[in-house]
Amino acid sequence: MSVLSKEHTNLSSVTIGNQLFPVFLKLNELKVLLVGAGNIGLEKLNALLANSPETQISIVAERFLPEVIDLAGKFPGIYSNYRKFQPSDLDGQDLIVIATGDNVLNAEIRSLARERHLLINVADKPELCDFYLGSIVKKGDLKIGISTNGKSPTIAKRLKEVFQENLPDELDISLQQMNQLRNTLKGDFAHKVTELNKVTASLVGADTKISAPEKRKWILWGTALGIILSLVLYSVFSIFVNLYK
Numbered sequence: 001m002s003v004l005s006k007e008h009t010n011l012s013s014v015t016i017g018n019q020l021f022p023v024f025l026k027l028n029e030l031k032v033l034l035v036g037a038g039n040i041g042l043e044k045l046n047a048l049l050a051n052s053p054e055t056q057i058s059i060v061a062e063r064f065l066p067e068v069i070d071l072a073g074k075f076p077g078i079y080s081n082y083r084k085f086q087p088s089d090l091d092g093q094d095l096i097v098i099a100t101g102d103n104v105l106n107a108e109i110r111s112l113a114r115e116r117h118l119l120i121n122v123a124d125k126p127e128l129c130d131f132y133l134g135s136i137v138k139k140g141d142l143k144i145g146i147s148t149n150g151k152s153p154t155i156a157k158r159l160k161e162v163f164q165e166n167l168p169d170e171l172d173i174s175l176q177q178m179n180q181l182r183n184t185l186k187g188d189f190a191h192k193v194t195e196l197n198k199v200t201a202s203l204v205g206a207d208t209k210i211s212a213p214e215k216r217k218w219i220l221w222g223t224a225l226g227i228i229l230s231l232v233l234y235s236v237f238s239i240f241v242n243l244y245k
């Protein structure tokens with residue numbers, strides 16, 4: 001299509017790096033099965049509800065952490081089942097999230113889910129996952145999902161914190177205004193794209209872009225500064241430890 005930019009059609013970068021395909025699910029309209037209600041179950045439940053609070057979630061577990069019971073009580077679509085998993089738990093579900101410590105059970109649920117073409121996430125078992133959860137930045141209607149391809153969830157979490165703190169809250173106001181403008185534009189699709197690109201051109205204008213050599217310079221300086229700071233902190237720490245030994 002003529003309105004597609006060059007980045008959309010450049011596939012050369014696809015063969016290396018992260019090959020996961022990001023989507024944003026309308027989870028509020030879907031049914032989720034969560035097996036396991038320990039610490040990890042709680043984390044997954046939190047992640048699901050923080051993003052899509054109206055989702056219907058059936059939790060199946062023999063033991064429920066009190067925090068899970070509390071959280072479940074605050075949302076209308078949660079059904080708690082205090083018992084062992086049974087295959088019929090998969091009936092009518094759209095998405096499966098597993099958070100038990102039982103590897104045999106995990107593998108069994110995974111294979112049952114596969115038979116039924118249900119997508120499954122097994123917490124902390126990447127090899128059994130059809131999809132991963134990501135770190136999420138949220139500013140009103142803006143949402144950014146971060147994936148490190150399973151390499152470092154901690155980096156994903158830290159990046160989330162950096163974006164969450166540094167992206168201005170006003171971004172959401174701009175989004176709402178752009179949406180109003182979008183609704184007033186007349187004409188065909190290509191004309192609308194041209195107009196909306198014009199209005200937002202300053203965001204990617206030449207003056208706001210950092211050149212490649214400039215970028216490299218900042219990365220080098222940043223890394224060097226990071227190493228120096230770590231060494232200084234480590235030395236100060238060692239001096240204190242020795243002083244108070």
Ligand SMILES: C[C@@]1(CC(=O)O)c2cc3[nH]c(cc4nc(cc5[nH]c(cc(n2)[C@H]1CCC(=O)O)[C@@](C)(CC(=O)O)[C@@H]5CCC(=O)O)C(CC(=O)O)=C4CCC(=O)O)c(CCC(=O)O)c3CC(=O)O
Nearest residue numbers: 047123124126132133134135147148149150153154156157
């Ligand atoms: C593959 C994936 C599958 C999945 O679970 O979906 C996975 C796998 C594993 N996580 C492990 C450990 C930790 N996970 C976290 C945190 C998060 N983990 C999340 C996702 C994912 N974790 C998927 C990849 C996402 C990506 O591509 O980046 C986040 C983003 C989303 C969420 O879970 O909601 C959430 C951050 C939420 C936020 O933004 O706050 C922390 C940090 C912390 O808790 O503070 C630690 C400890 C520190 C560390 O190890 O980094 C281990 C080792 C377990 C062990 O050692 O036994 C494995 C297994 C392995 O790697 O083999």
Ligand SMILES: NC(=O)C1=CN([C@@H]2O[C@H](COP(=O)(O)OP(=O)(O)OC[C@H]3O[C@@H](n4cnc5c(N)ncnc54)[C@H](O)[C@@H]3O)[C@@H](O)[C@H]2O)C=CC1
Nearest residue numbers: 036037038039040041060061062063084085099100101124
């Ligand atoms: N807690 C942690 O910080 C971390 C945990 N993990 C892994 O994540 C997994 C879960 O961890 P936790 O939540 O801490 O474990 P947990 O032991 O607190 O919770 C396990 C949950 O699974 C349920 N369960 C087990 N067998 C079941 C069955 N047959 N039917 C229904 N429910 C069943 C239990 O009732 C419980 O609710 C484990 O594999 C653990 O090794 C990995 C990294 C860190």
